[in-house]
Amino acid sequence: MPAPVALSLQDPQFIEACYIVAAVCFIYGLRRLSHPSTARSGNVVAAVGMTIAVVATLLDRAVIDFPLILLGIAIGTVIGVPAARAVRMTAIPQMVALFNGVGGGAAALIAWTEFRDSAAGGGELALDTEIAILFSTVVGAVSFWGSIVAFGKLQEVISGRPVMIRGQQVVNGLILAAMLAGCVYLVAAGGDQSIYVAVLVLGSLLGVAMVLPIGGADMPVVISMLNAFTGLAAAAAGFALDNTALIVAGTLVGASGTILTRLMGQAMNRSLANVLFAGFGAAPEGGAVAGADGTDQSVRSTSADDVAIQLAYARRVVVVPGYGMAVAQAQHAVQELARELEKRGVEVSYAIHPVAGRMPGHMNVLLAEADVPYDSLKEMEEINPEFAQTDVSLVIGANDVTNPAARESTESPIYGMPILDVDKSSSVIVLKRSMSPGFAGIENQLYYDEKTSMLFGDAKASIQKVLGEVQAL
Amino acid sequence: MSLLTELTIFVLAVFVGFEVISKVPNTLHTPLMSGTNAIHGIVLVGAILAIAIAAGDTLGQVLAVIAVAFGTINIVGGFLVTDRMLEMFKRKPEPRE
Numbered sequence: 162m163p164a165p166v167a168l169s170l171q172d173p174q175f176i177e178a179c180y181i182v183a184a185v186c187f188i189y190g191l192r193r194l195s196h197p198s199t200a201r202s203g204n205v206v207a208a209v210g211m212t213i214a215v216v217a218t219l220l221d222r223a224v225i226d227f228p229l230i231l232l233g234i235a236i237g238t239v240i241g242v243p244a245a246r247a248v249r250m251t252a253i254p255q256m257v258a259l260f261n262g263v264g265g266g267a268a269a270l271i272a273w274t275e276f277r278d279s280a281a282g283g284g285e286l287a288l289d290t291e292i293a294i295l296f297s298t299v300v301g302a303v304s305f306w307g308s309i310v311a312f313g314k315l316q317e318v319i320s321g322r323p324v325m326i327r328g329q330q331v332v333n334g335l336i337l338a339a340m341l342a343g344c345v346y347l348v349a350a351g352g353d354q355s356i357y358v359a360v361l362v363l364g365s366l367l368g369v370a371m372v373l374p375i376g377g378a379d380m381p382v383v384i385s386m387l388n389a390f391t392g393l394a395a396a397a398a399g400f401a402l403d404n405t406a407l408i409v410a411g412t413l414v415g416a417s418g419t420i421l422t423r424l425m426g427q428a429m430n431r432s433l434a435n436v437l438f439a440g441f442g443a444a445p446e447g448g449a450v451a452g453a454d455g456t457d458q459s460v461r462s463t464s465a466d467d468v469a470i471q472l473a474y475a476r477r478v479v480v481v482p483g484y485g486m487a488v489a490q491a492q493h494a495v496q497e498l499a500r501e502l503e504k505r506g507v508e509v510s511y512a513i514h515p516v517a518g519r520m521p522g523h524m525n526v527l528l529a530e531a532d533v534p535y536d537s538l539k540e541m542e543e544i545n546p547e548f549a550q551t552d553v554s555l556v557i558g559a560n561d562v563t564n565p566a567a568r569e570s571t572e573s574p575i576y577g578m579p580i581l582d583v584d585k586s587s588s589v590i591v592l593k594r595s596m597s598p599g600f601a602g603i604e605n606q607l608y609y610d611e612k613t614s615m616l617f618g619d620a621k622a623s624i625q626k627v628l629g630e631v632q633a634l
Numbered sequence: 635m636s637l638l639t640e641l642t643i644f645v646l647a648v649f650v651g652f653e654v655i656s657k658v659p660n661t662l663h664t665p666l667m668s669g670t671n672a673i674h675g676i677v678l679v680g681a682i683l684a685i686a687i688a689a690g691d692t693l694g695q696v697l698a699v700i701a702v703a704f705g706t707i708n709i710v711g712g713f714l715v716t717d718r719m720l721e722m723f724k725r726k727p728e729p730r731e
Binding site: 183184187188190191192194195196197198200201203204205207208211214215218219221223224225226229230232233234236237238240241242244245246248250253256257260261263264266267268270271273274275277278281287289384385388391392395396398399400402403404405406407408409410411412413414415416417418419420421424513515518520521522523525526529530532534535538540 | 635637640643644647648650651652654655656657658659660661662663664665666667668669670671672673674675676677678679680681682683684685686687688689691693694695697698699700701702703704705706707708709710711712713714715716717718719720721722723724
């Protein structure tokens, strides 16, 4: 008879059990994200799971070098905590990109360490471990450098415009081919350090080359994709290290990133393949655009007091915010105006297009920050049938997502993109700095509609003026 | 652990992941992304093990310490930012009659 299992904290089975608990915490935490009222506690549950996983790992017999571990954790904490505390909500996308990037970088570095160890030992690695190491290396490197470039673009350190070089696709293809050749060589011929480093460098180049040509407006797709990549890199690192916690957590993130990438693609009417391989974010060139013949059409310009009267005596008002509103920092003023209107018995809701903002759901966060209650935020499918019963649609800094051409004109480059049907409401007020077209470079027929009036100027200043007029009524 | 066991875990995690995450409303997609970001900070576990693996290899140790730092940034930064965001999502105060 074997002795009853000794309860040792260092028992590999105990550690393994902790990983299962951690995985359950992650899944349960994500589940609680299905509603805003439970979401915050879900995040805490996930954090508890993470603590359990990390502490359990520290119990592992192989882990002895605590000073080095503490050094790393200290460095990470000193950088991570203040950054997370200080970041402004408009800057969340670049912060997420950066955090995502370091995660990918960590996965690549782990793979590198593992590779050095196996090469030094001279031992033959199992094929699956070797493939996992290389996958983690490559995807981690792509994700790290891709995220750094995405950060640069969002932070406007690098030009947000698509940086295209001639034959970009060919260059990317060559880098990819060379990298894959290196991987095949490593699998076939074994641990050559210099080849490995070459693969790492090529992966890094690919990450940069892939994201650099992407325009700022396509960032929601790119960030989601890089998020999926990092998750998969972490899962691969789990395969290399035979670690369940990494496999499960990495895979969850991979799934989340994939879903978001697909949703963003749908919201911009681009297939995933189109996003991945074709003219990555090269927004349709302005030259081919029809509808620019609108020179003889006239727009109706309006004034703040007219807008105030229209809004104050409406029954239902729908606010359609775009990134322009966030840039102008007008969200707080908009919320004040909405509150004032509600006091007068006007029903106010917000129509949120899936790609409003710079990452999935970004607009919701910006409005939540301005104290807009989440039950006034309506998703596209929910609000579209309601526009017909809406007296006034107030479009603030949103453009392409309101362009009826996407619904009607088959020649339009954005044809087929799901839009908010603001043109179905009784009247439309558009707040805009000037008549310049949106990122797709397309004229918006909505502006020439006889129901539409334009209020030109800085969004924040305009809203404040309107608010003043409403209060004076 | 055998490759087959790991693949089983992987495949099941894919299904659970898709199932759970497709229930997250658009409203919460930014916190979802930064939250999952924090979760892939689990690489910290791998990085801690990597320090053990790299014993005796100075460059390897340097790489592993950087990996630990990266993983930590990922975890603490990710969870904190997500918490800050979720704190802001409030329900409309009930109108008092």
